[in-house]
Amino acid sequence: MKQGFRGGVYLTDYSELRRPTEPVFFDPPDEMVYPLTSWNGKTSKPVVAKGEAVLVGQLIAEADGEDSSNLFCSCSGTVRIIEKRRTLSGRMQECIVVDNDGEYTECEGFGQKTDISELGTGEILKRAADAGVVTPQCLPAEKVLAVKDPGSIKTVVVNCVECDPSLFSKEVLVNCFTADIVKGADLLRRMYPDAEVVFTVGSDRADTVAKLRDDVKGENIRVEALEAIYPQGEPHCLIKTLADIDYPASVTPEELGFVIIDIRTLFAVKKAVLDGEPSMRRVITVSGDAVKNPCEFVVRDGTSLAVLLEEAGGLKDGAELKKIIVGDHMNGLTPSSADVPAEKTADAVFFMTRDYAAEAEAAMDNCVRCGRCFTVCPIGLAPQMLAVAAEMKDYERFEKKLYGMECTLCGACSFICTARRPLTQRFRHMQQEILLMREAEEKEADKNE
Amino acid sequence: MNNRLNISSGPHIRETWTTVNMMRMVVLALIPAVIAGVINHGVYAAVVIAVTVVVAVFTEMIFDVMTGRRNTIPDGSAIVTGLLLALTMPPSVPIALPILGAIFAILIAKCAFGGLGKNFVNPALAGRAFLLISFGKIMGNFTVDGVSSATPLAVLASGRAVDITKMFFGNTGGVIGNSIIAILIPGLILWGLDIIDGSISFSMLGAFLVFMALFGGQGPDPRFLLAHLCGGGLMLGALFMATDHTTSPMSRRGQIVYGCIVGFLAALFRIKASSADSMTYSILLGNLFTPMIDMFITPKPVAYTKAATDKRNGVPKVPFFKKIPKPVIVLTVIALIAGISLSGVYTITKDTIDAAKMAKNTASYKVVCEDADHFVADEAITKAVTDLDGTVYGNSYGKSYINDGVVGVDAAGNIVGYVFSVTSGDGFDGNITLSVGMKPDGTLNGIAFTELNETPGMGMRAAEPEFKDQFIGKNADALVLNKGNSPGANAIDTVSGASTTSGAVVNAVNAAIHFFSTVVKGDN
Numbered sequence: 011m012k013q014g015f016r017g018g019v020y021l022t023d024y025s026e027l028r029r030p031t032e033p034v035f036f037d038p039p040d041e042m043v044y045p046l047t048s049w050n051g052k053t054s055k056p057v058v059a060k061g062e063a064v065l066v067g068q069l070i071a072e073a074d075g076e077d078s079s080n081l082f083c084s085c086s087g088t089v090r091i092i093e094k095r096r097t098l099s100g101r102m103q104e105c106i107v108v109d110n111d112g113e114y115t116e117c118e119g120f121g122q123k124t125d126i127s128e129l130g131t132g133e134i135l136k137r138a139a140d141a142g143v144v145t146p147q148c149l150p151a152e153k154v155l156a157v158k159d160p161g162s163i164k165t166v167v168v169n170c171v172e173c174d175p176s177l178f179s180k181e182v183l184v185n186c187f188t189a190d191i192v193k194g195a196d197l198l199r200r201m202y203p204d205a206e207v208v209f210t211v212g213s214d215r216a217d218t219v220a221k222l223r224d225d226v227k228g229e230n231i232r233v234e235a236l237e238a239i240y241p242q243g244e245p246h247c248l249i250k251t252l253a254d255i256d257y258p259a260s261v262t263p264e265e266l267g268f269v270i271i272d273i274r275t276l277f278a279v280k281k282a283v284l285d286g287e288p289s290m291r292r293v294i295t296v297s298g299d300a301v302k303n304p305c306e307f308v309v310r311d312g313t314s315l316a317v318l319l320e321e322a323g324g325l326k327d328g329a330e331l332k333k334i335i336v337g338d339h340m341n342g343l344t345p346s347s348a349d350v351p352a353e354k355t356a357d358a359v360f361f362m363t364r365d366y367a368a369e370a371e372a373a374m375d376n377c378v379r380c381g382r383c384f385t386v387c388p389i390g391l392a393p394q395m396l397a398v399a400a401e402m403k404d405y406e407r408f409e410k411k412l413y414g415m416e417c418t419l420c421g422a423c424s425f426i427c428t429a430r431r432p433l434t435q436r437f438r439h440m441q442q443e444i445l446l447m448r449e450a451e452e453k454e455a456d457k458n459e
Numbered sequence: 460m461n462n463r464l465n466i467s468s469g470p471h472i473r474e475t476w477t478t479v480n481m482m483r484m485v486v487l488a489l490i491p492a493v494i495a496g497v498i499n500h501g502v503y504a505a506v507v508i509a510v511t512v513v514v515a516v517f518t519e520m521i522f523d524v525m526t527g528r529r530n531t532i533p534d535g536s537a538i539v540t541g542l543l544l545a546l547t548m549p550p551s552v553p554i555a556l557p558i559l560g561a562i563f564a565i566l567i568a569k570c571a572f573g574g575l576g577k578n579f580v581n582p583a584l585a586g587r588a589f590l591l592i593s594f595g596k597i598m599g600n601f602t603v604d605g606v607s608s609a610t611p612l613a614v615l616a617s618g619r620a621v622d623i624t625k626m627f628f629g630n631t632g633g634v635i636g637n638s639i640i641a642i643l644i645p646g647l648i649l650w651g652l653d654i655i656d657g658s659i660s661f662s663m664l665g666a667f668l669v670f671m672a673l674f675g676g677q678g679p680d681p682r683f684l685l686a687h688l689c690g691g692g693l694m695l696g697a698l699f700m701a702t703d704h705t706t707s708p709m710s711r712r713g714q715i716v717y718g719c720i721v722g723f724l725a726a727l728f729r730i731k732a733s734s735a736d737s738m739t740y741s742i743l744l745g746n747l748f749t750p751m752i753d754m755f756i757t758p759k760p761v762a763y764t765k766a767a768t769d770k771r772n773g774v775p776k777v778p779f780f781k782k783i784p785k786p787v788i789v790l791t792v793i794a795l796i797a798g799i800s801l802s803g804v805y806t807i808t809k810d811t812i813d814a815a816k817m818a819k820n821t822a823s824y825k826v827v828c829e830d831a832d833h834f835v836a837d838e839a840i841t842k843a844v845t846d847l848d849g850t851v852y853g854n855s856y857g858k859s860y861i862n863d864g865v866v867g868v869d870a871a872g873n874i875v876g877y878v879f880s881v882t883s884g885d886g887f888d889g890n891i892t893l894s895v896g897m898k899p900d901g902t903l904n905g906i907a908f909t910e911l912n913e914t915p916g917m918g919m920r921a922a923e924p925e926f927k928d929q930f931i932g933k934n935a936d937a938l939v940l941n942k943g944n945s946p947g948a949n950a951i952d953t954v955s956g957a958s959t960t961s962g963a964v965v966n967a968v969n970a971a972i973h974f975f976s977t978v979v980k981g982d983n
Binding site: 022332 | 711758761763
């Protein structure tokens with residue numbers, strides 16, 4: 011029931027699902043598409059060529075530069091072509107297209123179990139990195155897990171708070187893959203010997219809280235039920251709720267003695283490190299008011315969303331598909347058609363008959379300065395003033411006077427805005443512009459030296 | 460390729476609550492005040508309200524059509540403006556005024572600046588200010604049940620007590636929306652629903668009360684303060700007008716500063732200003748401060764506050780009293796000592812000051828009753844004045860009030876005359892107060908002004924002997940004002956170009972004559 015941070019919003023429930031279902035393991039029939047570029051713009055380098063035979067768990071592209079990750083094949087077959095295809099982000103990007111033979115022949119070493127006692131911290135991190143595990147924010151998992159001094163970490167938060175009432179993929183992990191989660195917690199305790207492992211769950215998911223309390227027991231492990239108010243799952247909100255510490259963007263959780271890992275990432279790390287299964291499968295909620303039979307799937311990466319929709323019974327009779335949201339309703343991606351492959355960061359697909367963003371754009375009105383955005387901002391910014399500064403391109407005021415770069419882009423202010431103004435969207439744009447300007451300035455400074 | 464779906468930047472969903480909902484809630488919250496206004500002030504009030512709202516809506520509609528804008532009527536803000544403006548109208552106002560006011564409010568104050576959310580002052584108050592400046596006298600003419608009467612604030616200003624219960628239900632002289640209870644309860648509900656900002660209302664009322672208690676002249680007397688709190692448009696202003704989102708600051712600290720400015724100005728205007736209206740101007744001035752407040756007072760993210768930084772860095776928490784710098788404590792103690800000694804001096808010298816005040820009054824009375832050695836109170840006169848209870852005297856003297864009456868006696872104790880202090884609310888520019896001196900037989904001995912704020916060169920010339928001295932020696936039941944057409948023994952020539960002022964003075968003197976003949980001489 012805890013909510014330490016200020017503001018926050020209760021999200022509207024757009025789901026057709028009321029509780030998590032037993033996930034269906036789904037093996038798609040046709041071609042599989044593996045985008046080389048993830049949505050945050052990092053590209054991997056292909057290591058297979060056209061016509062080459064590939065197996066399940068085989069490396070098909072390797073990390074190329076910072077924040078990119080290894081890519082693994084989730085089916086067996088032959089590489090048909092490497093070409094531009096439309097992806098989740100809505101752009102045309104290089105993809106490896108594999109003709110699926112439907113056999114799912116596993117490659118050598120796939121599924122090889124390792125005993126936890128054989129592993130040191132370095133080995134765990136290396137295995138996670140090699141297996142291409144990424145966080146929901148598309149960062150390599152080792153970025154979150156690697157710390158300078160493991161002894162300084164006092165709390166490891168395994169976050170299963172889901173503020174979007176229509177998402178259940180985290181709960182499915184807790185309910186159906188409990189043993190994996192417990193093992194994952196052991197991994198964490200091995201990596202951070204002095205830390206307490208805290209599982210955080212939204213208090214609206216009573217079953218999950220009870221299940222975790224029953225199964226995850228032991229010294230230095232506890233389960234915290236937190237108020238399911240958005241954005242409770244964000245690092246600064248979790249730290250504020252658990253330890254009552256506020257910190258600016260310049261401070262990392264690590265400096266405060268915290269490591270925060272999403273339960274989906276933990277699950278993937280456990281699979282990669284102990285079970286020898288690289289990151290290529292995940293639990294995805296398929297829901298939304300346009301879907302006939304909303305349910306949970308365990309989906310192989312590269313599966314087309316259109317195939318998933320078919321598997322979920324297709325569209326409801328007479329329902330017109332207006333919008334697809336991949337991820338949660340606040341910060342998900344919105345592909346322009348269902349003909350795009352599932353990627354590593356997808357954990358839900360909503361097929362909706364209404365496009366709320368377009369409706370909001372049509373209904374946009376003058377700001378009446380009602381101040382509700384001030385009330386909901388979890389870090390205490392002034393969204394309305396920031397928006398005015400953004401409209402006037404007043405970088406100075408945006409950055410210095412109003413702390414615009416502190417904005418975590420949670421979207422609470424846009425969500426609540428009575429005049430339907432695109433606040434978060436403007437801030438995102440403004441922050442990118444400022445970062446580009448900083449980069450240009452640095453380059454200029456380097457040149458002058 | 461044609462049926463591509465929309466791509467959007469998160470968040471992809473919105474809450475259902477919109478500006479329209481907010482405006483609807485405000486309209487709903489104003490309904491009790493409308494009902495109370497109609498109950499208290501009659502059906503005509505309902506006509507005024509309906510006409511104002513309709514004109515406001517139509518003005519905006521016509522503006523939208525003529526400028527080719529999207530229809531902005533459904534957002535409900537024009538209805539709110541119309542309602543607020545109507546609630547600040549006197550109940551017997553000629554219908555042309557609210558129509559003009561509504562047009563000004565919507566067209567000039569709102570639409571011309573870009574419509575909803577872009578106006579820099581509250582449109583309803585801008586409309587009211589326009590009417591106050593242009594038609595001050597009509598806007599200050601209040602009636603209860605069709606009879607002209609003083610507003611509780613006017614009564615309060617003349618130093619008499621008011622009936623707070625009546626003010627609570629709005630059954631007093633004043634604007635249509637003067638029922639406190641019908642404003643307070645919906646206002647508090649809106650506050651509870653987070654539609655209006657409590658920090659503005661409360662800081663404003665707080666600043667108002669503190670200033671009133673310090674400089675109102677009656678100290679922290681709860682009855683006096685409560686009467687001021689319920690009087691005039693303070694509640695309506697604090698809850699519905701100062702809190703107008705568009706024209707008030709956004710940050711909590713800014714709102715408190717703004718509330719204090721408005722509350723302070725409201726109290727200052729009530730105590731010192733010559734205009735009867737304090738709320739309109741204080742809120743309008745506060746509105747003008749808003750952009751500046753928003754420019755300089757911006758919220759700091761929680762992580763940057765000192766408390767949060769200290770906590771992060773492990774700085775131990777300092778108890779509150781240790782955080783107060785020593786100079787502050789020293790200054791507080793000094794201020795306390797000074798305050799106590801000052802109030803001590805005040806108490807000790809109070810009698811002397813009262814005596815001096817009496818002497819000053821005596822001096823002004825002496826001007827119109829020069830034979831008197833000193834003045835004494837008369838039981839019958841005092842009782843009659845008390846019975847009037849601050850209401851308008853008689854039916855045929857305009858808005859004249861008898862404030863006081865004393866008997867002039869010479870050194871031997873013989874009655875040599877009477878002096879009455881009369882106030883007329885019919886001045887061209889506020890109240891006129893004058894002392895009327897009479898011989899024991901009722902012959903006028905002269906008049907002297909103690910309060911005259913008329914137009915210089917016109918109404919102000921009433922104080923010149925040419926006009927004033929006409930009253931000396933007149934002995935009649937009623938004087939008439941000669942505007943050039945009714946000369947005679949009982950006629951008083953008007954000050955040229957100031958017939959309103961002259962008429963008010965003649966009415967006031969006639970009231971004194973009538974009062975004298977009924978109370979002192981015992982005529983009926």
